[in-house]
Amino acid sequence: MKIIRSTSVILLIIFLAIKGYGNDAHELWLKKQPAKSVVISSNNKSVIVNNAIEALKNGWQGENNARLKLRIVKDKAINNDGFKLDNNQIKANTPSGILYGVYELLRRQQTGENTNSILSNPSYQNRILNHWDNLDGSVERGYAGNSIFWRGEKDLAVTANDLELWKQYAIANASIGINGSAINNVNASPKMLSSAVLQRVKSIADVLRPFGIKTYLSVNFASPAVLGGLKTSDPLNADVIKWWKAKADEIYKLVPDFGGFLVKANSEGEPGPQDFGRNHADGANMMADILKPYGGIVMWRAFVYSPSNKDRALQAYLEFMPFDGKFRDNVIIQVKNGPIDFQPREPFSALFGAMKKTSVMPEFQITQEYLGHSNQLAFLAPMWEETLNSDTYQNGEGSTVAKVTNGSIYNQKYTAIAGVANIGLDSNWCGYNFAQANWYAYGRLAWNDKLKSSQIADEWLKLTFKSEKENADNWTVGFLEPVKKMMLESREAVVNYSMPLGLHHIFAAHHHYGPGPWWAPKNARPDWTPPYYHQADSTGLGFNRTKTGSNAVSQYHEPLTSQLNNAATTPEIYLLWFHHLSWDYKTKSGRKLWDELCYSYDKGVNQVRDFQKTWDKIENYVDSTSFVEMQKLLKHQAFDAKVYSDACVMYFQQFSKRPIPFELERPVYNIEFLQSIDPRLIYQEGGNFNTSKILNSKH
Ligand code: BDP
Numbered sequence: 001m002k003i004i005r006s007t008s009v010i011l012l013i014i015f016l017a018i019k020g021y022g023n024d025a026h027e028l029w030l031k032k033q034p035a036k037s038v039v040i041s042s043n044n045k046s047v048i049v050n051n052a053i054e055a056l057k058n059g060w061q062g063e064n065n066a067r068l069k070l071r072i073v074k075d076k077a078i079n080n081d082g083f084k085l086d087n088n089q090i091k092a093n094t095p096s097g098i099l100y101g102v103y104e105l106l107r108r109q110q111t112g113e114n115t116n117s118i119l120s121n122p123s124y125q126n127r128i129l130n131h132w133d134n135l136d137g138s139v140e141r142g143y144a145g146n147s148i149f150w151r152g153e154k155d156l157a158v159t160a161n162d163l164e165l166w167k168q169y170a171i172a173n174a175s176i177g178i179n180g181s182a183i184n185n186v187n188a189s190p191k192m193l194s195s196a197v198l199q200r201v202k203s204i205a206d207v208l209r210p211f212g213i214k215t216y217l218s219v220n221f222a223s224p225a226v227l228g229g230l231k232t233s234d235p236l237n238a239d240v241i242k243w244w245k246a247k248a249d250e251i252y253k254l255v256p257d258f259g260g261f262l263v264k265a266n267s268e269g270e271p272g273p274q275d276f277g278r279n280h281a282d283g284a285n286m287m288a289d290i291l292k293p294y295g296g297i298v299m300w301r302a303f304v305y306s307p308s309n310k311d312r313a314l315q316a317y318l319e320f321m322p323f324d325g326k327f328r329d330n331v332i333i334q335v336k337n338g339p340i341d342f343q344p345r346e347p348f349s350a351l352f353g354a355m356k357k358t359s360v361m362p363e364f365q366i367t368q369e370y371l372g373h374s375n376q377l378a379f380l381a382p383m384w385e386e387t388l389n390s391d392t393y394q395n396g397e398g399s400t401v402a403k404v405t406n407g408s409i410y411n412q413k414y415t416a417i418a419g420v421a422n423i424g425l426d427s428n429w430c431g432y433n434f435a436q437a438n439w440y441a442y443g444r445l446a447w448n449d450k451l452k453s454s455q456i457a458d459e460w461l462k463l464t465f466k467s468e469k470e471n472a473d474n475w476t477v478g479f480l481e482p483v484k485k486m487m488l489e490s491r492e493a494v495v496n497y498s499m500p501l502g503l504h505h506i507f508a509a510h511h512h513y514g515p516g517p518w519w520a521p522k523n524a525r526p527d528w529t530p531p532y533y534h535q536a537d538s539t540g541l542g543f544n545r546t547k548t549g550s551n552a553v554s555q556y557h558e559p560l561t562s563q564l565n566n567a568a569t570t571p572e573i574y575l576l577w578f579h580h581l582s583w584d585y586k587t588k589s590g591r592k593l594w595d596e597l598c599y600s601y602d603k604g605v606n607q608v609r610d611f612q613k614t615w616d617k618i619e620n621y622v623d624s625t626s627f628v629e630m631q632k633l634l635k636h637q638a639f640d641a642k643v644y645s646d647a648c649v650m651y652f653q654q655f656s657k658r659p660i661p662f663e664l665e666r667p668v669y670n671i672e673f674l675q676s677i678d679p680r681l682i683y684q685e686g687g688n689f690n691t692s693k694i695l696n697s698k699h
Contacts, residue, residue, distance in 0.1 A: 024623065024625075024626070025427060025428035025429075025433050025436075025625075025626070026168075026427050026428060026429065028172050028429065028436055028439075028440075028464075029172075029175070029176075029436065029440055029459075029460055029463035029464050030059075030171065030172065030175060030463075031463070031464065032058060032059060033059075033061060033110070035057065035058055035059055035060045035061070036060050036061060036062065036063070036064045036065075036066075037060070037064055037065050038056055038057065038060040038062065038065070038066050038067075038068055039065060039066070039067045039068070040053050040056055040057070040067075040068050040069075040070060041067070041068075041069050041070070042069070042070040042071075042098075043070070043071050043072055044070070044072045044095060044098070046095040047095075047209075047210040048095035048096055048098070048099050048210055048211070048212055049070060049072075049095045049098050049099070050210075051099060051171075051174075051210055051211060052070065052095075052098050052099040052101075052102040053070070053102075055099075055102050055103065055106065055171070055175075056068065056102050056105075056106070059106045059109075060106070060109075061106070061109035061110060062088075062109055062115075066088060067088060068088050068089070068090070069088065069089040069090070070089075070090050070098050070101075070102075071089060071090070071091045071092075072091075072092060072093065072094070072095065072097075072098065073091045073092070073093065074093060075091060075093060077119060078091070078092060078093050078097065078119070078121065079121040079122070080093075080094075080097075080121065080122055080125050081094055081096040081097045081100055081122055081177075081179065081212070082097055082100075082119070082120055082121030082122060083097045083098065083100055083101030083104070083119075083120055084101070084118065084119050084120075085101055085104060085105055085108075085115055085116065085117075085118040085120075086116060086117060086118070087116060090102060090105065095212070096179065096212035099174055099211065099212055100120075100122075100174070100177055100212075100447075101120075103174065103175040103176075103177075104118070104120060106175075107175075107459065107463065110462065110463055110466070111458075111459055111462045111463065112462075120447075120448070122177060122446075122447045122448070123402065123406045123415075123417075123446065123447065123448055123449040123450070124361075124405075124406055124407075124415045124416055124417045124446055124447075124449070125407075125414060125415045125416065126179065126180050126214075126259070126297070126361075126414065126415065126416035126417070127177055127178050127179050127180060127416075127417055127443065127446035127447060128178070128179075128180035128181065128182060128216065128259075128299075128416060128417065128418045128419070129173065129178055129180070129181050129182070129366075129418070129419055129420075129421045129423075129442075130182045130186065130218075130262065130363070130418050130419065130420045130421060131147070131149065131181065131182060131183050131184065131185070131420075131421045131423070132185040132186060132187075132367075132420060132421075133147035133148075133149050133150055133183065133184055133185055134147070134150065134184070134185050134187075134189065135150050135152065135153050135184070135189050135191055135192060135197065136150070136152050136153070137150050137151045137152055139185075139424055140185050140187060141365075141367050141369040141420070141512075142367060142422070142423075142424050143367065143368065143373040143374035143375075143422070143424075143431040144367075144374060144422060144423060144424030144425070144426040144428075144429060144430050144431035144435070145424035145425035145426040145431075146424055146425045147424065147425070148165055148166070148169060148423060148424065148425055149166075149183050149184070149200075149204060150184070150200075153191060153196075153197070156196055156197060156199065156200045158200060158203045162203075163203075163207055166204055166207040166208065167207055167211075169423070170207055170208045170210070170211035170213055171211060172429075172439075173211065173213055173443065174211040174212055174213065175443075176439075176440055176442075176443025176444055176447065177443050177444070177446060177447035178213065178442075178443045178446065179212050179213055179214060180213060180214045180215075180216055180259050180416075181208060181213055181214075181215055181216065182216040182217065182218055182259075182262045182299075182418070183201070183204055183215060183216070183217065184217060184218050185218060186218045186262060186263075186264040186270075186301065187218075187264060187268075187270060188217075188218040188219055188220040188264070188270075189220065190220040190222060190223040190226040190227040191227065192217060192218070192219065192220070193217070193219060193220075193223050193227055193247055193251075194227060195250065198250065198251060198254055199254070201215060201217065201251075201254065201255065202254035202255055205254075205255040205257075205258070209257060214257055214258070214259035215255055215258060215259060216258070216259040216260055216261065216262055216299075217251075217258075217261060217262070218261070218262040218263070218264065219261045219262070219263055219287075220270070220271065221233060221263060221265045221270070221271045221272050221273070221275075221283065222271035222275075223243075223247075224239075224240045224243040224244065228243045230243060232276065233271065233275075233276070234273075234276035234278065235273050235276065235278050235282050235283045235286040235287075236276075236278060236282060236286070237276075240286075241286060241290070244286065244287060244290050245290050248290045248291060248294065248296070252294050252296075258294065258296060259296060259297065260291050260296035260297035260298055260299065260330075261287055261291065261296070261297075261298050261299070262299045262301070262334070262418075263283070263284070263287070263298060263299070263300050263301060264301045264303065265280065265283055265300065265301070266280075266304060267301065267303050267304045267305075268303075279323065280300060280319065280320065280323055281323040281326040281327055283300070284298050284300040284327055284328070284331045285326075285327065285328050285331065288327070288328035288330045288331045289328065291330065292328070292330055296330070297330045297331070297332060297414050297416070298328075298330060298331045298332070299332050299334045299361065299416065299418065300327075300331055300332070300333055300334065301333075301334045301335075301363070302316040302319070302320050302333050302334065302335045302336075302349075302351055303316070303336055303341070303363075304316055304319050305527060306527075307525045307526060307527055309527070310550055311543070311545060311549075311550030311552055312339075312340060312527045312532075313339040313340055313545065313550070313552045314339075314550060314551075314552055314555065316335065316339065316349065316351050317339075317349075317350050317351050317354060317555045320333060320351060320354075320355065320358075321351075321354055321355065323358070324354075324355040324356065324357050324358050325355075325356075325357035325358065326358075327358050327359075329359070329412075329413045329414070330413070330414060331358075331359070332359040332360065332361045332412075332414055332415075332416050333351070333355070333358055333359065333360045333361070334360075334361050334363045334416075334418055335349050335351045335352060335360055335361065335362060335363060336349060336362075336363045336364075336365075337349065337362055337363070337364055337383075337384070337387040337401075338387075338504075339351075339552070340504055340505060340533075341370075341505070342365040342369055342370055342420075343370055343499065343504040343505060344370055344371050344378075344383075344491070344494050344495045344498055344499050344504075345383070345386075345495045345499065345502070345504070345573060345574075346504060346577070347390070347564075347574050347577060347578075348387050348390040348392070348401050350552070350555035350556050352390075352392050352401045352404055352405065353392025353393070353394035353399060353401070353404050353556075353557060354392075354394070354555070356394070356410065359405075359412040359413070359414055359415065359416075360404070360405055361405055361415070361416040361417055361418060362387065362388070362401060362405055362417050362418070363417075363418045363419075363420070364380070364383075364384050364387075364417075364418070364419045364420070364442060365419070365420040366380065366419045366420055366421055366422045366438045366439060366442050367420055367421065367422035368380075368422065368435070368438075369512050370507060370512050371491070371494050372494060372513070372637065372640065373431070373513055374422075374430070374431025374432045374435055375432075375633060375636045375637065375640065375683075376494060376633070376636070376637040376640060377432075377434055377486070377487070377490045377611065377630075377633060377634065377637060378438075378490050378491045378493075378494045379434065379437055379438065379441070379453070379457060379487040379488065379490045379491060380438045380441060380442075380491055381437075381438075381441035381445065381453035381456045381457065382453045382488060382491050382492070383491050384441070384442070384445055385445070385451075385452065385453050387401055388400060388401050388402040388445065388449050389401070389402065391560075392404055392556075392557060392560075393556075393557040393558065393559065393560055394409075394557055395409050402449040402450075405417070406449060417446045417449075419442040419446070421439070422435055422438060422439060423439065432629060432630075432633055433464075433626055433629060433630070434487070434630065434633075436460075436464070437456075437457065437460045437464075437487065440456070440459075440460045441453070441456045441457075441460070444456050444459070453488055454484065454488060457484045457487045457488055458480070458484055461479075461480055461483060461484055461487075462480070465479065465483075465621065465622055465626075466480075467621075470621065475621065478617075478618065478620075478621060479618050479621040479622075482614045482617065482618065483614065483615075483618060485614070486610075486611045486614045486615070489607060489611075490611065492607070493604050493607035493608055493611070493641070494604070495573075495604070496600050496601065496603045496604025496607060497601055497603075497604025497605050497607075497608065497641040497642075497644045497645045498515070498604070498644045498648075500597065500600035500601065500604070501572060501573070501575045501576050501587075501593075501596065501597060501600055502542065502572075502573060502574040502575045502576035502577035502578065502579075503533075503534055503541075503542075503576050503577075504533055504577060505530055505532075505533040505534075506530040506533065506534055506648065507530070508678070508679050508680075509524075509528070511680055513679055513680045514640065514643060514644065514647075514678075514679020514680060515643065515644045515647035515648055515651075515674070515679060516530055516647075516679075517530045517531070517534060517536070517647065517648055517651045517652070518530070518531070518651055518675055520532075534576070534652075535580055536651075536652055536655045537655055538655055538657070539580075539582060539583075540580055540581050540582040540583050540585065540593065541576055541580065541581065541583065541593065541597070541652065541655070541656075542575065542576030542577070542578075542579050542580040542581050543576065543577060543578070543579075543580065544578075544579060544580040545564075545577065545578045545579075546564070546565045546566075546578060546579060547565055549580070552578070553565045553578060564578050565578075567579045567581060567585070572587060572588055575587075581593050583655075583656045583658060591661075594652075594656045594658045595658075595661050597649070597652065598649055598660050598661055598664055599661065599664065601644075601645035601648060601649050602645065602664045602665060604641055604644075604645060605638070605641045605642050605645050605665070608634065608637050608638045608641045609638055611634050611637075612631075612634045612635065612638060615627075615630055615631055615634055616631065632685065635686075635687050636683055636685075636687075639683050639687060640679070640683065642668065642669075643669060643674060643679060643682070645667075646667040646668060646669045646671075646674065647669070647671065647674045647675075649667060650667055650671040650674075651671060677694050678693075678694075681693035681694065682694055
């Protein structure tokens with residue numbers, strides 16, 4: 001026995017070394033400073049509290065030999081998994097609350113913040129990561145390697161490496177307050193519910209539970225027929241209901257605290273109740289009734305659109321509003337932040353603030369599907385902050401997206417928020433080191449939706465890069481401030497060089513990387529082609545969603561409807577989202593629309609070049625691996641930004657027939673060239689053209 005155990009430990013160490021798991025990046029924001037000693041007393045002995053104690057012992061940075069009390073109490077000021085931090089005491093109503101309090105304390109010790117008189121309650125009850133991981137190990141829209149959960153349906157056995165990695169994952173999530181994981185793709189294989197796969201689900205749940213994390217599954221609506229062999233998957237059919245009931249029983253036997261189902265139904269070809277003449281409420285409620293006795297929830301996605309609709313932005317609202325009040329209280333409608341699809345910038349979806357009798361939860365995308373995959377720096381907290389703080393005016397001024405979803409205006413029984421994870425098997429988890437900041441930021445905002453992006457960036461940089469060796473003042477001025485500025489600007493830079501002024505969905509097809517404003521093959525669904533969205537013609541640019549156009553503005557509450565209906569009162573960041581405007585339309589800068597567009601693209605390119613300058617200056621503050629990685633990434637991004645900008649400016653110029661303002665940098669690529677290649681493949685490390693790939697690429 002002993003020999004076997006020590007061999008497997010050695011193998012694990014070798015494996016971790018090969019995978020690079022010993023390196024700093026794998027430790028995320030949890031890099032350990034040598035811990036000081038601490039004496040802990042606790043009135044609770046649960047596994048979760050024991051994990052909290054272990055975290056404290058490993059990370060304590062307070063006074064040496066300090067005494068710390070962990071107390072489970074009954075305190076009405078503390079909600080859900082909240083906690084109080086006071087004079088070396090952490091109080092919470094639940095073991096998870098203790099765990100979150102411990103991580104808050106450890107974080108504050110490292111960032112040098114006050115650790116007394118703190119009451120912290122989570123904004124959302126359920127703070128969930130959605131993994132778009134497939135059973136075969138691939139990750140849809142994942143740019144950080146294969147799945148940490150799945151390797152294929154023939155490889156379901158759980159290894160020591162799996163257990164170790166899932167544990168590290170669980171700790172990272174717990175440290176930022178995430179308490180749920182939906183561990184497979186929303187485009188769900190029915191096989192996910194097979195008994196063999198559920199055994200592995202149980203193993204995953206067993207590792208996550210001691211860190212306060214519930215496991216959820218995405219389910220395929222046609223599972224009763226496809227997996228169960230029934231004739232139908234009609235949600236009102238008695239056999240179908242029986243099948244789901246038996247499945248739920250099987251799951252809860254294995255995973256007693258199973259969180260519930262996430263469902264993508266009647267969306268992008270996925271099956272759903274409409275296939276059987278039923279509606280979203282029929283489908284969601286059937287599942288909700290089955291999960292209710294177990295305390296499970298159904299997260300039913302509102303990401304629906306069809307080729308026939310004249311404006312894709314309208315459809316989710318049109319499909320869901322009629323069912324307001326018809327959903328069970330354990331159904332939550334999961335709504336992407338924007339009405340179209342995780343674009344670099346969208347106004348908030350009108351479904352927030354629309355349904356008054358139905359719980360709605362925001363869905364953000366942490367993985368950078370439309371923001372440069374893992375080749376471009378885009379710190380996404382500012383984007384999420386923008387959505388959460390957008391005023392829906394549903395219940396008068398101040399009814400922000402955060403407030404209408406987090407239970408502070410309506411007394412929803414369940415509140416939740418989801419983020420599509422950017423996590424994979426890469427040793428740095430997220431594809432590039434700074435992408436870890438997006439995982440971190442999502443967790444922090446899900447816990448506290450009032451946090452500012454700047455604070456989150458500040459925390460993350462301190463936790464990730466601050467070295468004890470550095471003089472604190474030097475470090476702040478030399479590293480923290482400039483790098484934070486770069487992070488905070490980075491998403492706006494992506495918007496500027498790819499889709500400024502409210503433009504959206506003008507990326508290259510399918511893989512969603514790089515520019516494709518021209519992409520519109522004859523047989524393509526129009527609502528998948530960029531010209532459908534930008535509507536460029538000789539008269540101007542933009543999608544008319546005003547009352548004279550698709551009238552999407554009417555899905556918002558006043559005063560927004562009137563504001564957005566009028567170009568002059570529409571925030572310029574959303575201008576071409578709501579308006580088709582003449583090339584000569586005068587923008588707030590005083591420039592004409594065409595010139596302003598060119599200026600925006602140019603600005604984006606220059607922002608990235610400034611990031612390069614910023615980064616080169618901080619070389620002495622980071623380890624050489626991190627330095628070189630980011631330097632390469634920014635070089636790649638500068639290349640991509642110029643490609644994007646040139647492609648869009650030259651493409652739109654064919655319609656505007658106006659010169660690029662003479663003071664701006666000229667395009668350096670030919671549009672014919674850019675139209676002929678696959679933008680993912682033209683960059684070669686070092687900044688050269690990847691000639692072999694260009695020659696082979698079909699775009
Ligand atoms: C789109 C993605 C696609 C997802 C879909 C979704 O391109 O891979 O399946 O969203 O959210 O943006 O369901």
